[in-house]
Every structure is written in structure tokens, then in C-alpha cells.
Amino acid sequence: MIEFQGVEKVFSGRGGGPEVRALDGIDLSIGRGEIFGIIGRSGAGKSTLIRVVNMLERPTAGSVSVDGVDMAALDGAGLRDARRAIGMIFQHFNLLSSRTVYDNVALPLELAGLRKSEIKAKVEPLLELVGLGDKRDRYPAELSGGQKQRVGIARALSSEPKVLLCDEATSALDPETTTSILRLLADINAKLGLTIVLITHEMAVIKEICHRVAVMESGTIIERGDVFDVFTAPRHATTRSFVSSVVGAELPETLSERLVAEPVAGGNAVLRITFKGAMANTPIISQLTRRFGLDLNILHGRIDHIQDAPFGVLVVEAVGAADAVQSAISFINANNLSVEVLGHVPANLRAAG
Amino acid sequence: MSPQIFELLVNATVETLYMVGLAALLGTLLGLPLGVLLATTGRGELLQNVAFNRIAGVIVNATRSTPFIILVVAIIPFTRLVAGTSIGTSAAIVPLTVAAIPFIARLIEGAIREVDRGLIEAAEAMGATPLQIIAKFLLPEALPGIVLGLTLAVVSLIGYSAMVGAVGGGGLGDLGIRYGYQRFLPEVMAAVVLVLIVLVQIVQSLGDLIARRVNKRAIGGR
Numbered sequence: 001m002i003e004f005q006g007v008e009k010v011f012s013g014r015g016g017g018p019e020v021r022a023l024d025g026i027d028l029s030i031g032r033g034e035i036f037g038i039i040g041r042s043g044a045g046k047s048t049l050i051r052v053v054n055m056l057e058r059p060t061a062g063s064v065s066v067d068g069v070d071m072a073a074l075d076g077a078g079l080r081d082a083r084r085a086i087g088m089i090f091q092h093f094n095l096l097s098s099r100t101v102y103d104n105v106a107l108p109l110e111l112a113g114l115r116k117s118e119i120k121a122k123v124e125p126l127l128e129l130v131g132l133g134d135k136r137d138r139y140p141a142e143l144s145g146g147q148k149q150r151v152g153i154a155r156a157l158s159s160e161p162k163v164l165l166c167d168e169a170t171s172a173l174d175p176e177t178t179t180s181i182l183r184l185l186a187d188i189n190a191k192l193g194l195t196i197v198l199i200t201h202e203m204a205v206i207k208e209i210c211h212r213v214a215v216m217e218s219g220t221i222i223e224r225g226d227v228f229d230v231f232t233a234p235r236h237a238t239t240r241s242f243v244s245s246v247v248g249a250e251l252p253e254t255l256s257e258r259l260v261a262e263p264v265a266g267g268n269a270v271l272r273i274t275f276k277g278a279m280a281n282t283p284i285i286s287q288l289t290r291r292f293g294l295d296l297n298i299l300h301g302r303i304d305h306i307q308d309a310p311f312g313v314l315v316v317e318a319v320g321a322a323d324a325v326q327s328a329i330s331f332i333n334a335n336n337l338s339v340e341v342l343g344h345v346p347a348n349l350r351a352a353g
Numbered sequence: 354m355s356p357q358i359f360e361l362l363v364n365a366t367v368e369t370l371y372m373v374g375l376a377a378l379l380g381t382l383l384g385l386p387l388g389v390l391l392a393t394t395g396r397g398e399l400l401q402n403v404a405f406n407r408i409a410g411v412i413v414n415a416t417r418s419t420p421f422i423i424l425v426v427a428i429i430p431f432t433r434l435v436a437g438t439s440i441g442t443s444a445a446i447v448p449l450t451v452a453a454i455p456f457i458a459r460l461i462e463g464a465i466r467e468v469d470r471g472l473i474e475a476a477e478a479m480g481a482t483p484l485q486i487i488a489k490f491l492l493p494e495a496l497p498g499i500v501l502g503l504t505l506a507v508v509s510l511i512g513y514s515a516m517v518g519a520v521g522g523g524g525l526g527d528l529g530i531r532y533g534y535q536r537f538l539p540e541v542m543a544a545v546v547l548v549l550i551v552l553v554q555i556v557q558s559l560g561d562l563i564a565r566r567v568n569k570r571a572i573g574g575r
């Protein structure tokens with residue numbers, strides 16, 4: 001649905017300042033009907049990336065096509081038509097304060113020259129869809145942030161776009177409102193088959209509704225993949241720190257301080273076992289105890305759900321013979337779970353902790 | 354106050370309202386588009402045209418920095434050309450309008466620049482044409498500011514119109530100078546000042562009221 005090929009965007013520095021390479025060779029393909037998340041720290045180039053999709057920002061090299069149409073090649077009128085098929089919502093909503101809810105949602109249709117009756121037939125169901133049927137004659141100043149974003153969504157949907165671009169659409173909202181807006185977006189995606197591109201700096205947003213994710217840093221995509229895979233096996237350090245912010249894969253400090261890399265005399269290995277998907281239901285701890293005669297002290301653990309798929313991390317101290325620990329590791333790996341030796345701790349860890 | 358003087362006062366007030374009203378109307382008709390252009394032709398703006406923006410800016414500044422009384426005299430040939438004469442109430446409308454246009458243009462420009470850039474972005478993302486952006490986004494959103502600006506312009510024009518009185522333009526200023534000052538009738542002077550004060554008060558209150566009515570940004574305050 002959206003194809004980026006070698007997209008670059010260089011901003012010439014203001015007042016002779018250094019130029020900024022906001023996008024640096026982006027190749028990316030976003031499928032029809034997908035909810036695609038883009039995450040990165042401030043200044044990574046996320047907004048620039050989403051803004052080249054509808055040519056609010058023109059790439060300095062490379063091409064962007066939407067539904068097979070090369071966006072940069074369009075003339076003024078062609079671009080305006082193409083933009084009508086791409087909805088956009090914003091962090092600060094960008095509603096007209098001088099228009100009521102109804103009139104804000106009607107605006108794109110007015111611009112397209114539809115008749116009053118046609119506009120009404122489209123706007124009213126949309127207001128119901130976003131749950132604002134009773135607010136149609138209110139002005140934006142009379143609405144909460146979440147309600148304003150609902151208006152923004154209804155407005156973006158009014159011209160029946162195929163793509164919805166969301167630039168930090170929930171960043172100005174509290175967590176509960178964020179969840180309800182994300183639910184609405186997921187709903188719309190399911191009902192209308194709309195392709196949604198969603199930018200955020202919060203991994204929780206990605207975890208909540210995205211199918212695939214790309215992680216950006218300094219104008220490049222450093223990691224991409226299915227959300228579940230990226231969450232459960234992040235490869236890049238930046239991704240790992242984003243992931244840890246929601247799934248808490250990091251060790252508590254009291255534990256990590258005591259870990260040493262090499263085995264210590266009379267000490268024990270510390271293992272991190274990761275459960276994913278269906279494997280999360282394996283009764284692995286009791287099996288290890290029975291088969292290998294190991295005692296497992298649970299030091300830290302967490303079970304999470306990434307869009308209904310369970311994902312767990314368990315950190316255990318394996319008390320037993322070294323070869324038994326080795327066999328246990330092989331056994332865990334053979335069972336499609338992943339395990340990692342984090343280090344070793346003196347035997348009295350629990351007593352000391 | 355004698356009935357004759359009272360009649361003079363009423364006539365002068367009507368003349369002032371006529372001059373100010375027409376000058377404000379013409380000034381808005383010409384100043385509004387000029388203000389829109391000033392706001393939208395700058396670098397990186399909707400209708401970017403840097404040359405136009407520079408030249409228009411210079412002309413506007415030149416007109417605005419000329420003291421009004423000098424402007425009145427300086428454009429006498431132009432006034433004759435337009436009004437057929439350079440004396441009288443109708444003739445006074447010409448310099449008043451000439452002064453009002455750049456003044457109003459700058460006020461409108463300012464009001465439009467206050468509109469959040471995010472809105473222009475949203476408009477472009479919706480596929481709006483530049484004209485639609487001006488008509489459906491910029492002007493409606495700038496309306497409270499525009500109303501306040503026009504109020505300020507009318508108040509200033511009331512003051513200017515008293516000044517054209519000094520050079521034979523008729524109206525309240527004329528009355529004040531001829532009767533109040535030259536014939537030394539302090540009660541006429543006082544009456545003229547009083548009427549001017551009342552006019553300005555009425556205009557300002559009305560402007561504030563309308564601006565508040567069209568401002569939907571602060572609903573709670575209504």
C-alpha cells in the first residue's frame with residue numbers, strides 16, 4: 001500500500017547552519033490493511049517519514065508511492081486528490097476552533113464540493129462511529145482531549161481514505177484515553193480495512209495495536225518486524241531499551257549488582273528463560289526439577305500479553321551440578337523456549353538479598 | 354446650548370459618521386485582501402511571492418509612517434482626481450481611506466499570522482486549495498482578531514476624521530476648530546469632545562462584543 005524506496009530528506013540548515021539528514025535511505029513497504037507502527041526517540045525522523053507519505057515534506061531523494069501512485073510525480077490537482085485518499089490525525093488535533101464538531105467533520109467534504117445532504121449522510125454515521133453523536137453542535141473548546149481526537153479521527157475518515165496517518169495521535173492524552181483512542185483505531189482498521197501508519201515514542205502504543213513495527217534512529221530504520229518478534233527478541237540496543245520500558249525484561253538492580261560473568265566456587269548459574277506464544281504454557285520449571293534434579297529459585301519473573309499472545313520472562317537461580325545445568329539448558333532450547341545464562345551468583349544470594 | 358449650535362453638532366456628527374463609515378468600508382474592502390496577501394506571500398508561505406511581499410511591505414510601511422496630516426496634504430492631487438475637489442466631507446474620505454488601507458492590512462496580517470500553523474498543515478493534508486485554505490481556515494479562525502483589528506481601525510479613523518476637519522473636511526473636528534477654538538465657544542469644544550468620546554466608546558464596546566461572540570476558543574468565558 002505504501003512503498004518507500006531509498007527515501008532521503010535533507011533539510012538545509014537555517015541561516016547557514018549545518019544541514020540535517022532527517023531521513024537517510026528509507027526502504028519500507030507497508031501492506032494493505034496493516035497497522036504499522038514507527039517508533040523512535042525525539043528527532044529520529046518519524047514525523048518527517050510520515051509527512052513524506054502525503055508530500056507535506058518532499059523527499060530530496062528516493063520515491064514514495066501510495067496505492068501504486070508515485071506521490072512526488074503528481075501535479076497540484078493530482079496531489080490534492082491523492083491527499084483526499086489519505087487521512088491524517090495530529091498530536092494537537094488541529095481542529096478549527098470556529099467550527100462545531102459536525103462542521104469540523106464535514107469540512108473535507110465541503111472542500112470536495114459535496115452537497116449538504118450528501119455531507120449529512122456521511123458525517124452523522126461517522127459521529128456515531130467515534131461516539132460523539134451527542135456532541136455534534138459543540139465547539140472544540142468544549143471537548144476533552146480524547147473527544148477532540150475522536151473528532152480528528154472522524155474528520156480524517158470523512159473522505160473515506162484508504163490510509164490513515166497518525167503522528168503522535170495519543171501523545172497529548174492520558175493513559176486511559178490513549179487506550180480508548182487506540183481501541184477505536186483498531187476497530188476502524190478491522191471494520192473498514194484501513195491501512196494505518198502510527199508514529200509514537202511509546203512502546204506501549206505499539207504493543208497495544210500494531211501488527212508490525214519499525215524502529216527509527218537518526219533517519220534510518222534500525223530494526224523492523226512483527227511486533228511480537230521485536231518485543232520478544234529485540235536485536236538493537238535502542239529497541240531493547242524501548243521494549244524494556246513496557247515488558248520489564250531488565251533485571252532488578254539488587255540482582256544485577258551481584259551477577260558476575262564467571263562461575264564462582266560454590267555459586268550458582270542464573271538463567272533467563274523466555275516463554276513465547278503457545279510455549280508459554282509449558283510447565284517447564286517442574287520438568288527441569290524432575291528430569292535434572294535441579295532446584296530452581298525464582299529471582300524475578302513477569303508474564304505479559306502482546307496483543308493476546310502470552311510472553312513471559314523468568315529469571316531463576318539453578319542450584320545443582322554444572323552438567324545438570326548444561327543438560328537443562330539443552331532441554332529448554334529443544335523445547336523451543338529460549339534461555340540465556342545471565343551470569344553467576346554466590347550461593348547465599350537469597351540470604352543476602 | 355442654542356438650538357442652532359445643537360443642529361450644527363448633529364450635522365457634524367452625521368458627517369463624521371459618514372466619513373468614518375465609508376472610509377472604514379473602503380479601507381476594509383481593499384485592506385483585507387492586502388492583509389491576506391501580506392500574510393500569505395512571505396517565504397515558505399501558502400502563496401509564496403517574495404518580491405510582492407517585499408514591495409507591498411515597503412509601500413505599507415511608507416504610508417503608515419507618514420503622519421496623517423502630512424498624508425492629507427501630500428495626496429491632494431490624488432484626492433482631486435478621485436473626488437473632484439480637495440475640500441469637504443466627501444473629499445476627506447480619500448485620505449482617510451488611503452490611511453486606513455495599510456493600517457487595516459497590517460492588522461489583518463497580524464490576525465492571520467496568529468492562526469496555528471498546524472491548521473494549515475491539516476488543510477493541506479485534506480487536499481485544500483490555497484484559496485480554500487484562506488477562505489475556510491485562515492479567515493474564520495482569525496475572525497476574532499480581525500474584528501478587534503477593525504474596531505481599532507474605526508477608532509483611529511474617528512480620530513483622523515477630526516484631523517481632516519482642521520483642513521476643511523467637515524465633521525466634528527471642523528466644528529470644534531471653527532466654533533470651539535476660533536470663535537472661542539468652550540461649550541461647543543466640550544460638546545465635540547464629549548460626542549467623540551461617546552462614539553469611540555460605542556464602537557469599542559460593539560467591537561468587543563462581536564469579537565467575543567465570534568470567538569469560540571474560550572467557550573467557558575461566555
Ligand SMILES: Nc1ncnc2c1ncn2[C@@H]1O[C@H](COP(=O)(O)OP(=O)(O)OP(=O)(O)O)[C@@H](O)[C@H]1O
Binds near residue numbers: 022048201
Ligand atoms: N522543517 C525543518 N527544517 C529543518 N530541520 C527539520 C525540519 N523538520 C524537521 N527537522 C529536523 O529533522 C530531524 C527529524 O525531525 P522529526 O520531526 O522527523 O523527528 P521526530 O522523530 O518526529 O521527533 P519528535 O519525536 O520530537 O517529534 C530533526 O533533527 C529535526 O530537527
Ligand SMILES: [Mg+2]
Binds near residue numbers: 046047
Ligand atoms: Mg514528531
